[in-house]
Amino acid sequence: MKPNVLFIIDSFEQGGSERQALQLLRQLHSSGEVRVHLACLQDRGSLRAEAEDLGIGEIHEYPLTSFYDLNFAKQIRRFTSYVKENEIDVVHTHCFYTNIFGMTGAYLARVPARITSKGETDGFRTPTQKRAERTSFRLAHRVIANCLVVQHQLIREGLSPKRIIQHYNGLDLDRLKAAAGLSRDEALKRFALPQGRRFITIVANLRNPVKDHPMFLRAAARVRAAVPDAAFVVAGEGELMPSLRELAAALEIGDDVHFIGRCDDVASLLFASHVGVLSSKAEGFANAILEYMAASLPVVATDVGGVREAIVEGKTGHIVPSGDDEAMAARIIQVLKDDENARRMGVRGQAI
Template identity: 65%
Template sequence: MKPNVLHMIDSFEQGGSERTAIQLVRQLHESGRCRVRLACLQNKGTLREKADRLNLGEIPEYPLTSFYDRNFVTQLRRLGRFLKENEIDVIHTHDFYTNIFGMTAAALARVRARVAYKGETGGFRTPAQKRLERGAFRLAHRVVANSDAVRRQLLREGVPAAKVAQHYNGLDIKRVQIQSDVTRGEILNMLALPERRLVTIVANLQHPVKDHPTFLQAAARVRAAVPDAAFVIAGEGKLMADLRELAAQLGLKDDVFFIGRCEKVAELLSVSDVCALSSTAEGFSNAILEYMAAARPAVVTDVGGAREAVTEGETGYIVPAGDYVQMAARMIELLRDPKRARSMGERGRILVEAKFSCEQHLHKTLELYDELTVRPAATAQPDVALMPR
């Protein structure tokens, strides 16, 4: 019998975890192997249109204001009723907030298979948030880690090894493919970018952990060595004004292009010569996979699962976090040797297709659901002794 599966996401904004979740929901629905439902904490964002096209039925919203107020209890009761009325067999959450809310409600409703998710290492959560998350993981039957780096982090935090399932995010290659008849000049005009050699970073400007200042400091050194280089920052967030000011202080006012949230990622990457990641912490960066799938060489910081994707010197370069001098040197090297840059990019594309496809992500997810829904009930229980009372 097909299991009834509920996926829960924070919102429909264009974040990496949200895109990956909607992609997985679509694939599960199209597979016919389970009956899929979707719920959210915030009913906002441009991905809602894609979710609606799946015709999954009502997408309930459970707005939270705190984990400690009366509203949290009210929303738990609402979700509990939904889980029971729809006979949900598997709940699968996709981020910090849905982990805590979804695992708590599902444990109270005695959902037989509870799957949480971890897609980040250090640098994102306060000690209080980490305690809450550990409690949610105790209520889960499995915690999906999106890289081996995250898996190791979970083990260090005390999550039992048998409870952790490591699944790489799958990338839909179509996301970075463009029409073959579109020219570079047309794309540059569409994105309002100059006819220069472009170094691009795709990362939100919301959290300091993305460390755009290191990217900008590297850009200043690259600009001095490669006069026709320009730099593109794709993303939006509260740090935008500060980063613009820093770019001006570094003498890059006319060389750095802040293009905001980019709906034309494939087109942007197609005209980029080198791509970068400057984060001080990550789980497994979707941006790196997109760079590689678009056949672009990547210069990335040595954080999270970067080494699981980028092969040093073959598909890109890995530099220490915060080391703008080495980051700049690698960027300059690639800009000065476009033939080698293209070769590295092509090897990256081949690697993504072989190792990080969305089909593999779907296969591993279905295997996990089968394991959790057909095994004897006694082996399914989370660590009840550690549940909060």
């Protein structure tokens, strides 16, 4: 009999952990070796259609309002009933909220194999939240760390090294391949971007301040002053967009920064771009960097999380201190002023 594997994700928004989970679920489903199930805490987001296309059956939602109210107990009871009725053999959670909810329910339901994930470093969670998550790790049989920095942090926080599996994020390379025969002009038209500009692009959600888009915009203003044909793309959706538009206007680069919202065609966007940027204050192993490199873009990123495990300084891109928009701008300008070296960086990055 095939083992029953249940994945739990927070939502179907275009987040790194959600996309990683669906990518792994798709591969397991295609293998035919297991029977996969999927549950979520929030049944919303653009990735919902992709999940439905897999044809794996009903996707159950367990909406939470708190970890400390009667609703949490109600959802745990629903979850444990589902797990027992469907004879789930493996529960795999993929982020902070699903770690706590899923491991609690899986432990109470006595699921034989409980796997959780950690893809964040310090900077994302409060001390109380971190204590709660450590409890969930104690209920798990294995914790997957998505980079060495995260693995070392888990060990410092008291988790046994024997329970940690360090495994880098995977990447769907087909998703990063631009359509055959696509011209740059055609790619620009897809996003209503002007011709005759060189685009510096950041792909990150606009919901979490830890992505530090203000740093990116401050660097953008410096770059624009030094490189007249430079322009900037902010790809992502979230409630921070209005304030970021206001900041761009205040920096007098409102006409040079293009907020394109959610991007379902990352391959075409990166095909039209010249530099990929990460400005985060904290990360685990950033999917955006992998996507930039797969698209043959030189990368300029802040020195956070597992960035140094992905970028070879001076060879595939540049690493700058978090919050230092002057250093970021200098490196972007350096890349833009040496096309041949930028091309070599992109080629090396894709090879890695």
